[in-house]
Amino acid sequence: MLDQxxxxxxxxxxxxxxxxxxDLEANHIKHISSREIAVGVGSTPAKVRKDLSYFGDFGxxxxxxxxxxxxxxxxxxxxxxxxxKTILIGAGxxxxxxxxxxxxxxxxxxxSAIFDSNPKKVGTVVNHCPVLPIDELDTYxxxxxxxxAIITVPADAAQEVAHRLSATGIKGILNFAPIKLELPEHIVxxxxxxxxxLEVISFIVNHGMQxxxxx
Amino acid sequence: MLDQxxxxxxxxxxxxxxxxxxDLEANHIKHISSREIAVGVGSTPAKVRKDLSYFGDFGxxxxxxxxxxxxxxxxxxxxxxxxxKTILIGAGxxxxxxxxxxxxxxxxxxxSAIFDSNPKKVGTVVNHCPVLPIDELDTYxxxxxxxxAIITVPADAAQEVAHRLSATGIKGILNFAPIKLELPEHIVxxxxxxxxxLEVISFIVNHGMQxxxxx
DNA sequence: TTGTGTGAATCCCTTCACAGCG
DNA sequence: CGCTGTGAAGGGATTCACACAA
Numbered sequence: 001m002l003d004q005x006x007x008x009x010x011x012x013x014x015x016x017x018x019x020x021x022x023d024l025e026a027n028h029i030k031h032i033s034s035r036e037i038a039v040g041v042g043s044t045p046a047k048v049r050k051d052l053s054y055f056g057d058f059g060x061x062x063x064x065x066x067x068x069x070x071x072x073x074x075x076x077x078x079x080x081x082x083x084x085k086t087i088l089i090g091a092g093x094x095x096x097x098x099x100x101x102x103x104x105x106x107x108x109x110x111x112s113a114i115f116d117s118n119p120k121k122v123g124t125v126v127n128h129c130p131v132l133p134i135d136e137l138d139t140y141x142x143x144x145x146x147x148x149a150i151i152t153v154p155a156d157a158a159q160e161v162a163h164r165l166s167a168t169g170i171k172g173i174l175n176f177a178p179i180k181l182e183l184p185e186h187i188v189x190x191x192x193x194x195x196x197x198l199e200v201i202s203f204i205v206n207h208g209m210q211x212x213x214x215x
Numbered sequence: 216m217l218d219q220x221x222x223x224x225x226x227x228x229x230x231x232x233x234x235x236x237x238d239l240e241a242n243h244i245k246h247i248s249s250r251e252i253a254v255g256v257g258s259t260p261a262k263v264r265k266d267l268s269y270f271g272d273f274g275x276x277x278x279x280x281x282x283x284x285x286x287x288x289x290x291x292x293x294x295x296x297x298x299x300k301t302i303l304i305g306a307g308x309x310x311x312x313x314x315x316x317x318x319x320x321x322x323x324x325x326x327s328a329i330f331d332s333n334p335k336k337v338g339t340v341v342n343h344c345p346v347l348p349i350d351e352l353d354t355y356x357x358x359x360x361x362x363x364a365i366i367t368v369p370a371d372a373a374q375e376v377a378h379r380l381s382a383t384g385i386k387g388i389l390n391f392a393p394i395k396l397e398l399p400e401h402i403v404x405x406x407x408x409x410x411x412x413l414e415v416i417s418f419i420v421n422h423g424m425q426x427x428x429x430x
Numbered sequence: 431t432t433g434t435g436t437g438a439a440t441c442c443c444t445t446c447a448c449a450g451c452g
Numbered sequence: 453c454g455c456t457g458t459g460a461a462g463g464g465a466t467t468c469a470c471a472c473a474a
Contacts, residue, residue: 006424007465015414019393030439033433042395046467053435061434076352077392079421086413093315094276097308101395102369103410148416154317167249172416174456176235178259178318188419190412197232197319197405199293201363201387204403206294209221223451248455260455261445268457276456379445 015076018043019107021071083108084150085140086092087141089161091116091124091131094176095152099127109148113140117157134164141168144206151175162189225266226280229289229322231256232263233268235323236286248279298323301363304376305330306346310367314342324363328355332372349379356383368391377404 024032041198052070053155055077059065075081086104088095091114094111098104099111109145114126115135124131132140140146149170153161158177165173165187175181178196183189203209235255239247264345267273267285268320270292274280290296301319303310306329315325317338330342332349339346347355355361366387368376373392380388380402387403390396398404418424 005464009465011415011418012411014418015411016408018414019410021407023394027363040395044467047465049433049435050292050466059434062432063474066225071356076252077418079417084413084417091447093312097312098409100308101409102417103408104413105412107245107414109410109413135339139440147420148413150413170435171420172413174416176410179238180255188416190411190416192407192409193234193318194313194316194407195234195324196227196230197407198299198319198324198363198365198387199295199322200226201403201405202299203229203292203384205362220442224443236468250455258446264455265444271459274456277454278452279455407445 003208004054004150006054008055009067009077013041013047013051014078016043017051018071018078018080019072021067024067024068025071030067030148031064032070034059036064038078079160081110083110083146083150085146086111086150087146088114088129088150089116089134089137089165090114090157091121091126091151092152092154095150097127098150098152104199111150112144112146115140134161137164138168141170141202143170147171149175151181153177155179219269221269222344225269226293226370228256228258228262228266230239231258232266233286233289233295236282236289237321239336240281240286246279247282247408249274252280256340256408276426291421295323296352296366298325298358299363300361301326301365302361303329303344303347303365303367304331304352304380305329305342305366305368305372306333307367307369311341312364313365314344326359327359330355358383360388364388366392366396368392 017037020037034045037048038045051121051136058070058073076144086109088098088111095114099114101123111129114129114131115137116131118120121131122133147164147170148182149192151158151161151173155177158179159181162183164171166183175191179185180190180195230328232252235252249260253260262426267413273285273288287296292400301324303326305314326344329344329346330349330352331337331346335347336346337426339414362385366376366381370392373390373394374396377388377396377398383399385402390404390406395406396404396406
């Protein structure tokens, strides 16, 4: 069942399903159908079933899914049935805010330090995260087995940071700087350009375009 | 040329192209080809040309594009050849950080106020933005002709905020709360779930999947 | 009967490849 | 020539529709 090619959008949706299922668990809801999941996250029943079908049979015909079981299964698929050790680079406003972003911690992303090149910031503590000098990046990542990094430095410093990161054992990078980072193939990079989202909204408002979920 | 159906991904890419062209302008680069744009943003020459072809002829055959002209054209298409009056709702860490996010101001998104329900925050000023009580939301939006709102309140408060917004003349909402907002059709909503991006990275790291740009 | 799992069909985006123009 | 603009071809995601199981 695995190792056909999985659409990337399927992965995004699985993450959404899991987030929704976690909410249901918190509300003690035990059972759910593909249709209800679809309504909950803004998808379609066919997509929900097809997305899941890439990875196995998780439901009972005529009945639906057991919320907790399905959520565990999806978390295992995504690889978030454990903690991911994460660091932030860039102790500006956005970086500082993300240290306390509840969604990260809730889903197992544990941010243990922020790195910054500004000597005035180094040595301070933001939300229990020490701000460390950028020179210690390499040893810190190795000593603490950090796997993921979040880049929140300005655009003109981001490529330099990416270069430094590529020399460490980092596995994945979430980049908030609005540039295309050049990195070795084996490092997974996703760039999130917040402004693009507003620009897309502007376009749709201007043109009265009808749009479904996920971009 | 217009009013065929435009793929949503095309709009995202146009926004990227424009961002890249703005960088080129800052570096006094005058001319560019579809191939160079593609390399700059992580797309393909064919996509660049096809994306533009939905809206008109902007290049010269055998030559390429004039950077400044193309950028103006794209901005006009996106509807960002002007200022968009914007407010933030939720004066937490993320909301406060976004008031000083350079990318927004650079691209014409002018955040003039933050709204919050916490009386201790109301009356303070964050990055030149006054923090106002949530009860003034409706009149403020009408009096100041606000068009866009950015929601950075916790998930359990977001739907209530969305409901309040729907009673105003707001046109578009960028939502950072990880829930599906129920809103009238005529309001454009995009939800950005930061955690989903990390989860997708986790999946790809786990499975060694090969992935191209944009999701 | 209900709702899942899934091949088949459909739809839509991407890519190709070349005519056309500078 | 070189590079754009674009129909046509190709490929991949969505939707359909139904067999199957509870």
